[in-house]
Amino acid sequence: MELIEHLNWRYATKKFDPVKKIPPEALEQLKDVIQLSASSYGLQWYKVLIIENQRIKEELFSYANQHQILDCSHLFVICNYTSFTNDDVDGFITRLADTLQVSRSTVVEYGDFIKNELTGKSPAERTSWLKSQTYIALANLIAGAAELKIDACPMEGFQAGKFNEILGLNEQGLNACVIAAIGYRHSDDPASARKKFRRPKEELFVQI
Ligand SMILES: Cc1cc2nc3c(=O)[nH]c(=O)nc-3n(C[C@H](O)[C@H](O)[C@H](O)COP(=O)(O)O)c2cc1C
Numbered sequence: 705m706e707l708i709e710h711l712n713w714r715y716a717t718k719k720f721d722p723v724k725k726i727p728p729e730a731l732e733q734l735k736d737v738i739q740l741s742a743s744s745y746g747l748q749w750y751k752v753l754i755i756e757n758q759r760i761k762e763e764l765f766s767y768a769n770q771h772q773i774l775d776c777s778h779l780f781v782i783c784n785y786t787s788f789t790n791d792d793v794d795g796f797i798t799r800l801a802d803t804l805q806v807s808r809s810t811v812v813e814y815g816d817f818i819k820n821e822l823t824g825k826s827p828a829e830r831t832s833w834l835k836s837q838t839y840i841a842l843a844n845l846i847a848g849a850a851e852l853k854i855d856a857c858p859m860e861g862f863q864a865g866k867f868n869e870i871l872g873l874n875e876q877g878l879n880a881c882v883i884a885a886i887g888y889r890h891s892d893d894p895a896s897a898r899k900k901f902r903r904p905k906e907e908l909f910v911q912i
Pocket residue numbers: 714715716717718770857858859860861862882900901
């Protein structure tokens with residue numbers, strides 16, 4: 705299975721080659737894998753900032769202290785929306801009907817179902833649900849990058865509040881949930897030689 709080979713090839717890259725940049729076609733493919741990611745109800749209620757600008761990366765680095773931010777080719781900031789309203793569901797349902805080329809009335813029940821499900825969640829549950837969606841995009845991004853022999857480092861070690869300020873996310877109702885530095889490993893990244901360390905299958909799985 706090629707995916708397993710790709711997953712064995714990849715590792716959380718600690719040192720990127722700052723000279724090597726991702727070509728535009730590969731960047732488009734990485735956008736494709738995120739766009740095609742599964743999401744709860746198909747809502748994809750998140751946004752991804754792709755940062756190449758070195759000055760902005762330097763500013764963000766002050767609030768993460770992870771060198772990958774400076775050396776990577778592109779920094780993906782995967783942001784969850786901080787709220788989700790019935791109007792947003794209506795907009796989604798309209799787009800869905802247009803895409804499937806069906807009348808709005810045939811999918812409106814689906815919209816009502818989503819609204820019911822969401823109103824049943826507490827604010828904390830809703831936030832947790834909104835954030836959890838971004839990790840599916842993150843996982844596909846990392847696996848997709850590996851297939852293209854592009855390196856990645858997913859990171860949660862950053863000050864989201866500061867990232868939100870610097871990137872103007874608060875005003876857009878967004879929150880920097882998780883980030884991924886993308887680029888090419890440096891030839892002397894010590895982490896590249898580290899053995900894969902994983903929980904044994906007998907601990908990880910229960911087959912019933
Ligand atoms: C959600 C998430 C957050 C992570 N945060 C960081 C981080 O802040 N800094 C870092 O260097 N690695 C980070 N990692 C990388 C993990 O430490 C790494 O994936 C794990 O140790 C397994 O190693 P491997 O990915 O090299 O196989 C993160 C990984 C995930 C999935």
